[in-house]
Amino acid sequence: MTPEQKAEIEAARADPQPTLRAVSEGMEAHLYRAHEVLDHGFVRVIDYMGDDAAITQAARVSYGRGTKAVSNDEGLIRYLMRHWHSTPFEMCEIKLHVKLPVFVARQWIRHRTANVNEYSARYSILDREFYIPAEDDLAAQSVTNNQGRGEALTGEEAARVLDWLREDSTRAYDHYEAMISQEGQQGLARELARMNLPANIYTQWYWKVDLHNLFHFLRLRADAHAQMEIRVYAEAMCKIVADWVPLAYQAFEDYRLGGAQLSAKGVECVRRMLKGEEVTQETSGMSKGEWREFMGVVDA
Amino acid sequence: MTPEQKAEIEAARADPQPTLRAVSEGMEAHLYRAHEVLDHGFVRVIDYMGDDAAITQAARVSYGRGTKAVSNDEGLIRYLMRHWHSTPFEMCEIKLHVKLPVFVARQWIRHRTANVNEYSARYSILDREFYIPAEDDLAAQSVTNNQGRGEALTGEEAARVLDWLREDSTRAYDHYEAMISQEGQQGLARELARMNLPANIYTQWYWKVDLHNLFHFLRLRADAHAQMEIRVYAEAMCKIVADWVPLAYQAFEDYRLGGAQLSAKGVECVRRMLKGEEVTQETSGMSKGEWREFMGVVDA
Amino acid sequence: MTPEQKAEIEAARADPQPTLRAVSEGMEAHLYRAHEVLDHGFVRVIDYMGDDAAITQAARVSYGRGTKAVSNDEGLIRYLMRHWHSTPFEMCEIKLHVKLPVFVARQWIRHRTANVNEYSARYSILDREFYIPAEDDLAAQSVTNNQGRGEALTGEEAARVLDWLREDSTRAYDHYEAMISQEGQQGLARELARMNLPANIYTQWYWKVDLHNLFHFLRLRADAHAQMEIRVYAEAMCKIVADWVPLAYQAFEDYRLGGAQLSAKGVECVRRMLKGEEVTQETSGMSKGEWREFMGVVDA
Amino acid sequence: MTPEQKAEIEAARADPQPTLRAVSEGMEAHLYRAHEVLDHGFVRVIDYMGDDAAITQAARVSYGRGTKAVSNDEGLIRYLMRHWHSTPFEMCEIKLHVKLPVFVARQWIRHRTANVNEYSARYSILDREFYIPAEDDLAAQSVTNNQGRGEALTGEEAARVLDWLREDSTRAYDHYEAMISQEGQQGLARELARMNLPANIYTQWYWKVDLHNLFHFLRLRADAHAQMEIRVYAEAMCKIVADWVPLAYQAFEDYRLGGAQLSAKGVECVRRMLKGEEVTQETSGMSKGEWREFMGVVDA
Incomplete structure (x- = not known):
């Protein structure tokens, strides 16, 4: 960041204004600040809508009195995540300013359910900055x-x-x-x-997405199989989201990032193994590749 | 609204908190308050993201130095609207709480690019409220x-x-x-x-949408051909949007609500007429229906 | 179905024409025919695009020579499904004509990634047909x-x-x-x-969706927790899809319908149990609800 | 195209099969064949769903008996296009194989409502082909x-x-x-x-889109203001669509490609001019830019 850019950020942060909207303390601390990624890239939060309470509030509109029985927000958020209820998480929104190499931008944009304004090289001249x-x-x-x-x-x-x-x-x-x-x-x-x-030249964009679709992005891109150069962006965003909606992020970590999907065959094998049966790839009904991945889940 | 609901709204409005985000003064005045529609319905703003400046800020990220030549925000926003640039308007977002009859909800939901949490009659008991x-x-x-x-x-x-x-x-x-x-x-x-x-029983939902898609909704539903029972909701929203993003709303009024689409044949007829030629339906190349609609535009 | 409608269907089926497109034999047998659901409802296939080979063909465009090493279509389709590759499945499309009660239609339409043309009760008069x-x-x-x-x-x-x-x-x-x-x-x-x-009156619509989004719909609506009145439609569609793209459907059954999602805590518990440890709800770190669902997966 | 690729295309075209689906004669002639674009690029139709009749069929499901009064398909399609009815056009779908320079692909992908499988340079080695x-x-x-x-x-x-x-x-x-x-x-x-x-290296992808969204793409990209290198792809597609759904394409040409949007001020000026008033930029209420564009419509 240039001193000029740093001064701009500090100026933007200098003047809080009163609002009646939901405010996330954890997110206010991030606003406008650049989280450096790779050699010249960054992720900055430009705006956000909602917090953990906005998720449960929307769920309570949907499910009415029934959800009031759930004693607290944490339990309700975990329930929603576990049961793949997506719409309450869509009630939160984030707008990021991202600077990233073009080959990373090309992977990123495959996630279509988001709003994007990218720096246009038809109108303007790109800066001399490359990812090495x-x-x-x-x-x-x-x-x-x-x-x-x-x-x-x-x-x-x-x-x-x-x-x-x-x-x-x-x-x-x-x-x-x-x-x-x-x-x-x-x-x-x-x-x-x-x-x-x-393709290693840097571009930049504003990227706006709801929390449900952001979680989907993070599940795929913070994964060990993602290319390192996009994974580091996803990891920077994970930290931001953890401060923004801590309860939702914790549920996401438990049920998505750290969880595993078993196939019908996998479920069957776990049951047989728990009953004491010795199961091998040959008797599992799985292909070699499936079996290797299955063992990676249950036998670590 | 019951006295209890009014008290809830006033409580929600009683406690402003500082934020570093963009704030729209006009919108803060609306937050949580119910705008009554039909006999038991309402529209309430629950949250919003961005203001007029957020639109031009996103445009300037895209178009870089070029857009700085445009002297002011109003001119830039009008330019964007006139030339169908949709992504800068997608950078603003609104979340509404709406109470509406089911037959209106069924029309409304056909607009797919939005997030919805509807009151669930599987979980909960509907209230005895009908549109008459x-x-x-x-x-x-x-x-x-x-x-x-x-x-x-x-x-x-x-x-x-x-x-x-x-x-x-x-x-x-x-x-x-x-x-x-x-x-x-x-x-x-x-x-x-x-x-x-x-279908005249009331339901309610949280509906969250970006400004570009909201304008698309309003263009179709604030139109004279829309069913009156949905148009009154659209009109209530138009007033809210006019206070939220006054420059964008004014451009929307001029270029969308009040504008007209001419076909290639229509353009040709206008040119001939302006050169003094007398054009009739028979010589226009248009069908009777098209001609009637065309005359509604140029001859009012 | 009235005799008139049956005659229409037979007429539509009477005149095969040559095409160079991919043809699914299994699907041709379904075209236009009504699968009866509930007391007056039905599902009919009006058109389709693609077959199992279209999925692998698209994958091979993406992954190039690498995918040619996978010996056969079945293995590749299973790999794609297991690893959540969604875009190859999006290359197939189906168009259905569905007659269904309004309260089922209201659940159905919450799946937004589809194209819909519904019978309009603004223009036309609804028939006297109710779900009892x-x-x-x-x-x-x-x-x-x-x-x-x-x-x-x-x-x-x-x-x-x-x-x-x-x-x-x-x-x-x-x-x-x-x-x-x-x-x-x-x-x-x-x-x-x-x-x-x-809400028990019948409506009808054309509903067009790609195979990836259809699978998502079927996973949620063919599930035991779905309301019976929509589940029977999902089950009728499952049978159709099984004939259309048999390899993809089999993978879907194994990895989605019959599979299970474990949380990070669930994975940890399975590992401890397989090592011989006795794990209880108290020592699992799970809530009672989570534990009950977890036991439903591993102990059946 | 290499002789090998040409042989593959001829082989794919050699074996028509019977189908009960809607067949577009005009489109069958295009299937698999490469339309050359730029120095190494092409557009090929891989599959399609529907024809002109599929559009009116869907409209008639929606609007019921009312639409039967419209004497013919052409009139109905023109009516639907003129009044911005989008869902009947969504009932047709096309799948293309496109080879294009990366900088063109980056513009193209901004249209999010489509399905894409792009050649992956993570998995595979790109060919030595550049746009000069x-x-x-x-x-x-x-x-x-x-x-x-x-x-x-x-x-x-x-x-x-x-x-x-x-x-x-x-x-x-x-x-x-x-x-x-x-x-x-x-x-x-x-x-x-x-x-x-x-960014001038060639990539390739399968791109699948419905006709409504394709028209939207073509309106923006076959426009005189689009960059020439993407416009030539749009023009190649226009020719294909004209053969596929001739009635819909003609309506698109008249109402979209050749039409013009007037603002409320523009409508007012046309009315004044037709009444014989001399209107100038100063008396029009328009900015200089708007007036120049307006004169481009009415005075050519």
Whole structure:
């Protein structure tokens, strides 16, 4: 962040105003502040709507007197999460300002149930900022998993990769700048010149989403199988959400992030195993892949 | 509203808290208060996110330096509305508590891009409240329009209709109550008993929507062709939105509510007419229906 | 079905035409035919797009050469379902014609990711057809579950309920008809008269949805906790889907319908139990409700 | 297209099968065939659901007997389009296979109401194919419009731009290939290596959308203000849709593509002008920008 940007944030934080809306103390502390992610990225909360009580309030509208029997908000929120009631969580909303590499943005945007305003490279000139992985993150292709990573590269191979990433970014941006320059020339249209820029250039957007869909995003992207470069954004958001709606986040951690889905065959196997039967992949009815994943759940 | 409900609202309004978020003064005055609609319905604002400045702020993220040339927020918002830029308007969100007859709710829910928590008649017992039209609103079927209304019914016909609506509602609710009663009997499941209730019974829900989709709803439902019983809700919401985001609402009024869509043939006819040519339905290339609607736009 | 409707269906089925699109043999046998549900309802397939091979074809576009290593379509479809890959299933689409009571339609429409054209009671006159439960389905309110059903009502209580449902429907429709009649009177607007009709009247719609969202619908509505009157529609659709995309349906049955979700605490308990530890609700960290549901999964 | 791909397409077209579904003759002629766009891109129809008759059939379910008075399908489709009835058009669906540059894909994906399966550069290796504009398309930045194009570049400036686009693409791909190579080295993970590739590289996806949302896409992207590189895809699709649903496409052309939206002020000005009044920007109540656009509609 530049000193100018930091000053802007502090100015935005300097002037609280009275409101009659639900206020989340934990979230007010985050507002506008940048949580740094990767080498030049960040996540900032720009606005939010609702808190834990807004979730139970909506549930009580739906379920009426019945829900009043549930003694407290925590129990009700856990019940709603456990039973896949999605609409009460949709009553909370968050608006984030995110700066992220284009290849991460391309994965992110596949989650369609959100509102987005992205910086437009048709209208405006992109900044010279590129994601260059830290050496430890320069992972080899996994030898067992088509979409996974192995160990970090080392020695000359690592050095060569880093050099290329740096040099190609620099050259691409130099040419981008030269192509659009209007000093002594017409200047290529920005909407065309941008095509020369690689996918590690940073873009930024406002991203607004309700809590139910945010949880869905976080379940997939804070997962160990997600690409590291998007996972770190998801992890930064998890911390923010934990401060915003602590009860809902705790339920999410227990029932989604830390939970597991068993198939009908998996349920059957657990029952047989608990009755003392020795079950093997061969007698489980599962394929080798399924069995390996099943054992990862029950036998850790 | 019962005195108890009024007291609840005043209590909710009694305790402003500081926030760093964008605050709309006009909207704070509405928060929690009930705007009465029809005989027992209402619209209440429960929460909101953003204001006029949030729209231009999002646009400026997208369009970067280019938008800074536009001298002020009003001009930018009008530009965005005129050119169908929808995403900046999606950055504002509103959450309403609405009480409405079931047949109105059934029309309303066809707008899918919103979040809803409706009172559940599986869990809870519905109140004895039915919409009975005022005598002036007891309209006859239009003789020219399959879905329209004509003049109000009069005399015996009107009286008979009102009697039936009142008596059938009362009887249906009496039987509903008797069917679910557990005094001296098992009591029919609520999820079954509700099927005896007519479509003029009131239900309620929390409805949360972004400003772009709300404008789309209002354009269709505040229109003269919308059924009166949903239009009055749309009109109540129009007043709220005018106080919430006055610049956006003014642009919406000019470009959507008060505007008109011309077909390619319509554009061609306007051009010919402005050059002094006399154009008739026969020479317009339009069908009779299209021509009638076209003349309603240009010749009023 | 009237003889006229049956003749229409047979006429629609009489004239196969050549197509180059993917064809599902199982689905062709269903096209246009009515599967009867409840006393007057039905589900009919009007159109469909794709088959099992369309799912794997889309997956192979996404995952490229990697997916070719998976030896066959069945294994790939099971992998996609197990790992929550939703987009390949979105490549199949189905269009249904459904006739259903209004109170069922109101539950159904809460699933927003679908396209709907419903019969309009503003334009047209509804038919005199009401859902009257069979005696065995006249369930009492559950004494343990706010939204559940208990045993069937019996004796006088049952008789009285059935009489009321029948009589009130009949009277409401008689008055509806009399109110809109234009013989010797103006006739109340249809959009108003419909408000007198109870929620057990039948409506109908075209409902179009992709396979991923259909599976989501079926998981919730073919579940034992769904209201019986919507569950029977879900069950009729399950049979249709099983014929349309047999491999996908089998995976859905195993991983969704028959599977179970364990929380982090649930996973931990299963591991402890498999190591021989005796775990009780008190030592599980779960609430009583959670424990009861957990035992329902592992101990059946 | 390689000879192998052409053979695949011919094979897919060689074996028509009988179906009872609605068949569009015009669309069958397109199935699987590649419509070339830009230097290496294409659009291919993979599947479709429905035809013109499916639109009116759905409308007739909704509007019942009322719509039978409309003498023919063409009149009804025009009526539906003119009055913004969207749901009957949602009853048709199309699935396309598209190959397109990444910067075009990034614009395209902003339309969220569609299903997408994109080629994954995490799993698979991208091909060495880049969009290099034809010389005539190498437009300068517009001097009047932040997002527009001016005249084509010429001479040395054009030559230099083309050289850079070609050289930088080639070098970026060479390094991409070298980074992931596993000959004598570990090989960088594909999910990382892809970040070196510029936005003019081609990707491909399956894109499935309903006709209403496709029309919305085409209205924005076949417009003169859309970037040329996406407009050519929209134009290719327009031709396909014209063959698929000729009546709906004609109505779309008349009411959307060729039509114009007037604001309330614009309507007022047209009325005044038709009454013989001389209206200027100053007396119109419009800003200069609005007036210029208004004159573009009425005075061409």
